[in-house]
Amino acid sequence: MNGSILVVNCGSSSIKFALVPQQSGQPRLSGLVERLGASDPGLKFTDENGNKHQFPLPGADHASAMQAILEHLGDRQPRAIGHRVVHGGERFKSATLINEEVIDSIKQCASLAPLHNPANLEGIRATRLLFPDLPQVAVFDTAFHQTMPEHAYRYAIPTELYREHGIRRYGFHGTSHAYIAERLGELSVHGHGGWIIAHLGNGCSATAVWQGRSLDTSMGMTPLEGLVMGTRSGDVDPGLHLHLANQCGWSVEQIDQMLNKHSGLMGLSGLSPDMRDLEQAAGDGHSGARLALDVFCYRLARTMAALSCALPQLDGIAFTGGIGENSPLIRSRALSMMAALGPRLSDIANDNLARGREGRIDLASDTGSPEIWVIPTDEEGRIARETAELVEFQPYLDFHPEASA
Ligand code: ADP
Numbered sequence: 106m107n108g109s110i111l112v113v114n115c116g117s118s119s120i121k122f123a124l125v126p127q128q129s130g131q132p133r134l135s136g137l138v139e140r141l142g143a144s145d146p147g148l149k150f151t152d153e154n155g156n157k158h159q160f161p162l163p164g165a166d167h168a169s170a171m172q173a174i175l176e177h178l179g180d181r182q183p184r185a186i187g188h189r190v191v192h193g194g195e196r197f198k199s200a201t202l203i204n205e206e207v208i209d210s211i212k213q214c215a216s217l218a219p220l221h222n223p224a225n226l227e228g229i230r231a232t233r234l235l236f237p238d239l240p241q242v243a244v245f246d247t248a249f250h251q252t253m254p255e256h257a258y259r260y261a262i263p264t265e266l267y268r269e270h271g272i273r274r275y276g277f278h279g280t281s282h283a284y285i286a287e288r289l290g291e292l293s294v295h296g297h298g299g300w301i302i303a304h305l306g307n308g309c310s311a312t313a314v315w316q317g318r319s320l321d322t323s324m325g326m327t328p329l330e331g332l333v334m335g336t337r338s339g340d341v342d343p344g345l346h347l348h349l350a351n352q353c354g355w356s357v358e359q360i361d362q363m364l365n366k367h368s369g370l371m372g373l374s375g376l377s378p379d380m381r382d383l384e385q386a387a388g389d390g391h392s393g394a395r396l397a398l399d400v401f402c403y404r405l406a407r408t409m410a411a412l413s414c415a416l417p418q419l420d421g422i423a424f425t426g427g428i429g430e431n432s433p434l435i436r437s438r439a440l441s442m443m444a445a446l447g448p449r450l451s452d453i454a455n456d457n458l459a460r461g462r463e464g465r466i467d468l469a470s471d472t473g474s475p476e477i478w479v480i481p482t483d484e485e486g487r488i489a490r491e492t493a494e495l496v497e498f499q500p501y502l503d504f505h506p507e508a509s510a
Contacts, residue, residue, distance in 0.1 A: 402438040
């Protein structure tokens with residue numbers, strides 16, 4: 106056993122994993138099992154030395170895929186396992202050691218995340234069977250946003266729906282937003298001031314953070330609310346559902362598929378959900394790609410400006426996720442639509458920041474205007490750290506199980 110934490114992110118047909126060493130900055134082994142349930146599942150991973158490995162896993166399910174991962178770890182056995190769990194409802198305000206009661210609560214939250222929580226539980230079940238003696242921790246995507254005030258998390262619909270069915274805004278990408286908020290506290294002269302963090306990947310969300318706590322976020326009861334995403338629509342008029350059902354005869358499933366799988370950048374462009382493709386195509390004059398970029402940037406700017414209402418003061422804006430970290434074009438276009446809030450981008454710093462690097466990209470000489478940062482996210486590192494911290498307090502928690510609730 107070494108000091109590493111195995112981080113597991115189990116989806117319905119995939120398992121992402123990483124072995125995160127105790128010391129930060131050390132190289133990680135990380136990989137992916139994909140196509141579980143299809144005819145040709147396979148395992149790929151890159152070891153600590155950068156060597157790539159690939160194995161077919163014919164007929165594998167979650168349990169046998171975890172077994173294969175374990176075998177390929179060889180003698181690098183972890184000291185604990187951290188699971189990404191999508192929905193923790195109102196029950197989980199922080200990471201927690203997994204026991205039977207926690208598993209039951211995650212099951213109860215599955216009605217709010219029917220696609221994600223059951224898959225996360227598959228992973229937990231498989232690793233508990235394979236590593237019965239290792240402590241296991243659940244780290245929730247929603248937990249960071251449990252600090253939102255009621256006026257930010259309630260929908261203006263009848264109160265019974267909140268009380269009886271938990272219908273409210275929860276927010277997601279919490280691990281990423283928490284990591285970036287913490288990093289800003291270390292990097293910025295404003296420390297833990299007032300920040301808007303834009304996590305822009307295939308899924309996109311923006312969060313208003315004050316003194317390290319989430320005060321509002323763009324995703325809601327599900328990860329469909331808010332910004333335009335790769336294939337998800339983000340905000341639409343709720344009346345759209347009724348219109349499609351009554352006027353066009355669509356079923357609930359068709360509406361759900363359209364909003365989650367065929368909308369966003371994909372739906373607008375008719376070309377691709379991938380920002381790299383769209384930037385290229387827009388440059389070549391593709392009108393759908395141009396429109397997709399325009400709507401994406403405008404809605405991002407509008408949402409960030411709205412989120413500033415949650416903050417006593419706006420000290421800065423930070424970008425992360427595949428698009429936020431790598432696209433000077435999107436950062437520049439979104440910020441240019443927020444002139445009223447005063448961000449002053451340095452075009453040179455924005456264009457020259459090396460991909461995957463952390464950096465400040467505003468005109469730093471312009472004192473008084475919000476700072477602008479690009480910070481690569483590290484969800485795996487954050488899950489590993491939260492796991493390690495809980496495991497260190499294990500003896501205390503053995504005597505005070507209520508403290509892990
Ligand atoms: P996920 O949300 O699945 O973790 P990522 O954070 O990896 O996804 O983000 C994927 C998105 O990042 C894709 O739209 C991809 O096109 C975009 N992206 C990655 N590199 C670049 C780049 N150099 N320029 C523009 N977009 C990029």
